[in-house]
Amino acid sequence: MTLVDLSFPPLLRGEPVLEGVDPLGHAVSRAVMGCDPGLIVHNESGDRLQTALVLTPEAPLADAMAMIFAVAIGFSDALGALAPPEVGVHLDWPNGLRVNGARVGGLRAAASTTDPVAEPDWLVIGLDIAMTLPDGMEPGEDPDQTALSEEGCTEVDPFRLLESWSRHTLVWINHWLDDGMTRLHAEWRSKAFSMGEEVTVSLPGGDHSGLFVGLDEKGGILLRTGDDTRLIPLTEMLEA
Numbered sequence: 037m038t039l040v041d042l043s044f045p046p047l048l049r050g051e052p053v054l055e056g057v058d059p060l061g062h063a064v065s066r067a068v069m070g071c072d073p074g075l076i077v078h079n080e081s082g083d084r085l086q087t088a089l090v091l092t093p094e095a096p097l098a099d100a101m102a103m104i105f106a107v108a109i110g111f112s113d114a115l116g117a118l119a120p121p122e123v124g125v126h127l128d129w130p131n132g133l134r135v136n137g138a139r140v141g142g143l144r145a146a147a148s149t150t151d152p153v154a155e156p157d158w159l160v161i162g163l164d165i166a167m168t169l170p171d172g173m174e175p176g177e178d179p180d181q182t183a184l185s186e187e188g189c190t191e192v193d194p195f196r197l198l199e200s201w202s203r204h205t206l207v208w209i210n211h212w213l214d215d216g217m218t219r220l221h222a223e224w225r226s227k228a229f230s231m232g233e234e235v236t237v238s239l240p241g242g243d244h245s246g247l248f249v250g251l252d253e254k255g256g257i258l259l260r261t262g263d264d265t266r267l268i269p270l271t272e273m274l275e276a
Contacts, residue, residue: 110205
């Protein structure tokens with residue numbers, strides 16, 4: 037498959053960037069310049085699939101961060117449609133993507149504001165997936181890090197995965213527009229990794245540890261330490 041074969045659903049369109057260019061940074065630049073929503077910036081190198089989606093959600097930032105769940109579940113559904121049936125996908129809060137228990141990639145996010153009650157001019161969600169292990173890394177060297185090629189997905193083409201992810205993500209965005217967070221919340225919980233266990237969440241502002249007891253109605257994580265339960269909202273994962 038070549039770049040000219042890429043097909044995105046209505047309202048979404050692709051913009052390739054050269055290898056070595058950060059799709060998230062490029063998408064943020066395009067968003068700042070006022071591009072229309074639905075832009076998918078993508079970079080398919082030999083070992084990674086990297087992409088970023090520009091959105092303009094008409095909602096307060098705290099609610100719009102539900103797009104993190106839409107993008108993550110969209111990846112899960114896309115891989116499920118292309119990979120062998122025994123391949124399992126799970127999700128780390130807020131941004132980790134796991135295949136058969138090991139981390140295969142993750143999400144990033146940036147917005148025009150970090151104020152949870154403000155409506156952002158734009159929100160960019162980035163997706164980064166390891167297609168193969170980095171050069172010099174042996175299989176099993178890091179049990180918590182893997183690549184699609186190591187998990188029975190050698191036949192998964194990055195271009196087909198990108199197309200499938202765009203379609204499934206758009207479906208989940210529409211679910212959010214129609215029904216709010218309820219369906220996204222339930223689907224994400226069904227794929228959650230380490231819920232009910234002790235976790236450490238690494239965010240731009242620092243690390244947070246505790247017992248992962250659940251999510252709040254906006255997708256924030258609830259961590260319990262002793263008798264204290266803390267809420268960490270999804271907005272905490274935003275990059276500057």
